[in-house]
Amino acid sequence: MKNIGIIGSGHVGLVTGACLAELDNKVIIMDDDVKKIGSLRMGVIPFYELGLAEMVHRNTDSGKLSFTTSIKEVVKQAEIIFICVGTPQKPNGEADLTAVEAVSQRVAKAMNNYRVIVEKSTVPVKTGNWIKRTVELNNTNNVDFDVVSNPEFLREGKAIHDFMHPDRIVIGVESERAANIMLRLYNPLKAPTIVTNIETAELIKHASNAFLALKISYINAIANICENVGADVTKVAEGMGCDKRIGREFLDAGIGYGGYCLPKDAAAFIRIAEEAGYDFELLKIVQKINENQRQQIIGKVKNALWNLNNKTIGILGLSFKPDTDDMREAPSIDIIKKLQEEGARIKAYDPKAMENAKAIFEDIEYGKDAYEVAVESDALIIVTEWDEFTNLDLAKIKKLLRQSVIIDGRNIFDPAEMSRLGFIYEGVGR
Numbered sequence: 001m002k003n004i005g006i007i008g009s010g011h012v013g014l015v016t017g018a019c020l021a022e023l024d025n026k027v028i029i030m031d032d033d034v035k036k037i038g039s040l041r042m043g044v045i046p047f048y049e050l051g052l053a054e055m056v057h058r059n060t061d062s063g064k065l066s067f068t069t070s071i072k073e074v075v076k077q078a079e080i081i082f083i084c085v086g087t088p089q090k091p092n093g094e095a096d097l098t099a100v101e102a103v104s105q106r107v108a109k110a111m112n113n114y115r116v117i118v119e120k121s122t123v124p125v126k127t128g129n130w131i132k133r134t135v136e137l138n139n140t141n142n143v144d145f146d147v148v149s150n151p152e153f154l155r156e157g158k159a160i161h162d163f164m165h166p167d168r169i170v171i172g173v174e175s176e177r178a179a180n181i182m183l184r185l186y187n188p189l190k191a192p193t194i195v196t197n198i199e200t201a202e203l204i205k206h207a208s209n210a211f212l213a214l215k216i217s218y219i220n221a222i223a224n225i226c227e228n229v230g231a232d233v234t235k236v237a238e239g240m241g242c243d244k245r246i247g248r249e250f251l252d253a254g255i256g257y258g259g260y261c262l263p264k265d266a267a268a269f270i271r272i273a274e275e276a277g278y279d280f281e282l283l284k285i286v287q288k289i290n291e292n293q294r295q296q297i298i299g300k301v302k303n304a305l306w307n308l309n310n311k312t313i314g315i316l317g318l319s320f321k322p323d324t325d326d327m328r329e330a331p332s333i334d335i336i337k338k339l340q341e342e343g344a345r346i347k348a349y350d351p352k353a354m355e356n357a358k359a360i361f362e363d364i365e366y367g368k369d370a371y372e373v374a375v376e377s378d379a380l381i382i383v384t385e386w387d388e389f390t391n392l393d394l395a396k397i398k399k400l401l402r403q404s405v406i407i408d409g410r411n412i413f414d415p416a417e418m419s420r421l422g423f424i425y426e427g428v429g430r
């Protein structure tokens with residue numbers, strides 16, 4: 001059992017803290033937000049993540065997980081301190097690292113014994129070095145310490161699963177002492193582990209997320225060709241995916257990637273490359289293809305309905321992907337704004353994200369389910385592939401719609417079946 005401190009109670013911090021407690025460590029999670037820590041102490045999780053609430057409750061009840069607003073308390077009792085604070089995007093695409101710097105200073109000032117400071121937030125390469133320098137400069141009690149880069153590869157909605165069953169664990173270190181501490185910590189997970197230097201570990205994270213974005217844009221580019229030649233992109237993906245070197249995952253064509261990670265990380269990686277003297281043109285095209293996918297959906301709606309002015313468009317799905325209530329960089333935001341610019345009225349439904357959506361869009365009508373959204377709508381757009389949309393009673397939907405138009409941004413329906421049911425139906429790349 002190790003004593004672990006987590007600084008930052010966002011998505012990464014809470015999941016990391018809860019899972020490390022589940023692995024039988026004693027974990028204390030710190031945040032400056034007094035209200036948030038107060039709620040967490042009462043068992044309230046500020047966002048939806050599958051299985052997280054249960055795990056937090058279980059481990060707080062057993063005394064393995066606790067919360068504090070005092071960084072001193074964390075540094076006093078935890079040998080390993082994970083920095084999980086936010087690294088928001090600046091207007092120029094760069095990551096804002098002021099929170100990481102401030103935390104490094106505070107940790108350094110409070111240290112009175114050897115500590116391992118782990119950078120978990122997604123940060124540009126060389127941040128580990130900056131953390132080290134900052135800690136050195138503020139190391140009031142002159143104690144030994146190590147900085148480690150240990151990037152997270154957690155998908156929202158599957159974060160607990162990804163933590164507990166990782167494809168790999170990456171540990172960027174400078175000393176054997178810290179390497180051994182980290183290896184022992186993760187030993188129970190029995191996962192392939194890459195131990196390397198800090199810069200390489202930092203780059204593994206960027207290169208991985210950028211590659212996932214590239215895979216999605218690649219299949220979206222193929223989807224555009226498919227539409228022009230009468231091919232089916234879902235079959236192309238299946239055919240490509242059988243090749244083990246390619247793999248089927250992340251080859252679902254659609255309205256492009258969103259969320260807090262892929263878009264932000266691609267922008268940051270372009271900036272990092274630029275600073276390192278490399279023009280990452282490939283990744284710039286990846287971004288362009290992604291933006292284009294959203295515009296294309298609007299084109300499809302217009303092809304089906306002619307003018308959008310005063311038409312009612314039903315949006316099914318608002319979160320950036322299923323099983324999360326996260327609206328950050330969700331394709332739905334762009335799509336709704338573009339439809340509104342064309343004069344369309346919007347009705348929308350999402351199983352989890354409507355509260356968050358209401359903070360962004362006050363001027364749209366929210367339905368209690370997909371059927372309510374379909375009533376008197378001129379078209380439905382599938383924006384997020386929630387399971388409950390795949391299982392809709394389509395005959396009922398058809399009766400409720402004013403015009404039987406479904407534009408499927410996630411290819412959840414079979415085009416032949418939709419045509420048999422009498423819909424004007426358009427997927428992506430089919």
Ligand code: UGA
Pocket residue numbers: 122152153154155156157209212216249250251252253254255256257258259260261262265320321
């Ligand atoms: C992503 C990565 O998958 C994680 O490995 C990484 O740790 C995380 O970012 C992070 O940096 O923290 P996440 O943002 O939760 O995780 O979402 P993904 O499941 O990767 O999906 C991203 C977007 O791509 C979604 O909008 C999704 O709809 C879209 N997508 C995904 C596609 O359009 N097609 C696909 O085939 C797959």
